[in-house]
Amino acid sequence: AVHGARKMEGYGRFLALLVSALLVGFVSVVFSLVWVLHYRDGLSWDGSTREFNWHPVLIVTGFVFIQGIAIIVYRLPWTWKCSKLLMKCIHAGLNTIAMILAIVSVVAAFDYHNASNIPNMYSLHSWIGLIAVILYSLQLFLGFAVFLLPFAPVPLRAALMPIHVYSGLTIFATVIATALMGITEKLLFSLQNPSYSASPPEATFVNCLGLLLVIFGALILWMASRPHWKRPPEENAKVLGPIGETPEGTEAESTMTDGSNADKSDLRINSEAARKQNLKLDEAGQRSTM
Numbered sequence: 001a002v003h004g005a006r007k008m009e010g011y012g013r014f015l016a017l018l019v020s021a022l023l024v025g026f027v028s029v030v031f032s033l034v035w036v037l038h039y040r041d042g043l044s045w046d047g048s049t050r051e052f053n054w055h056p057v058l059i060v061t062g063f064v065f066i067q068g069i070a071i072i073v074y075r076l077p078w079t080w081k082c083s084k085l086l087m088k089c090i091h092a093g094l095n096t097i098a099m100i101l102a103i104v105s106v107v108a109a110f111d112y113h114n115a116s117n118i119p120n121m122y123s124l125h126s127w128i129g130l131i132a133v134i135l136y137s138l139q140l141f142l143g144f145a146v147f148l149l150p151f152a153p154v155p156l157r158a159a160l161m162p163i164h165v166y167s168g169l170t171i172f173a174t175v176i177a178t179a180l181m182g183i184t185e186k187l188l189f190s191l192q193n194p195s196y197s198a199s200p201p202e203a204t205f206v207n208c209l210g211l212l213l214v215i216f217g218a219l220i221l222w223m224a225s226r227p228h229w230k231r232p233p234e235e236n237a238k239v240l241g242p243i244g245e246t247p248e249g250t251e252a253e254s255t256m257t258d259g260s261n262a263d264k265s266d267l268r269i270n271s272e273a274a275r276k277q278n279l280k281l282d283e284a285g286q287r288s289t290m
Helices: 011-039 054-075 084-115 124-148 154-190 201-225 247-254 261-285
Strands: none
Touching: 011 054, 011 201, 054 084, 054 124, 054 154, 054 201, 084 124, 124 154, 154 201
């Protein structure tokens, strides 16, 4: 697997970016925990501000960090020998975990607001955040139905794949932007004496958390958008073909011991067309972000 990984173009750069992204993402999670444990009275589930503190921790952990890993899981060259179905399951599983954590974080915020008689859904942060959660849930459901389960026809997959890819990356970028709005809003409301504008230690610390989120998002989007770091399509081109279809027509051709040259030529043309269609679908699938 390592030998195959080194065949990736720019393998060293990819590895450096991957390690950097994982490190920055992990440090972001640690920063969110330090923020709520050291500056914001800790965590609990009792309707107090300690319950609300689950909101930033779960958003950073699930909706940002785990979702980012799910986006680039197809790009990991050590997994290129694994079956496409296995990688689809891992991709879907990571996104499912991220969605569950995001939903729990939203519940924590609503519980705190209701217990404290604070209005819900009045800020731009809450509007965009809830929209992102809803769209992410729809993205995950459609990803399961169309790309993971073997019932959707190939033309439908081909038509929806560009939308699936674009919407996944857009949701990820939107989540990071919403998180930045949220932590700024929290600091403006919470820091009174001294105020946020006085740059107390908590403000500086949380601003650094915001910078880490931006860096993490930029690294993930860069790795996900480089075409030369896609999973090689020839490793799994047959996955997207109809059940029972022979990949690239090789088996069908080998069984034709007789027949005219015209028949063989037609078979090769049809096989080549099917192969190109599969490769096109598979290349799009490597950017799948569900």
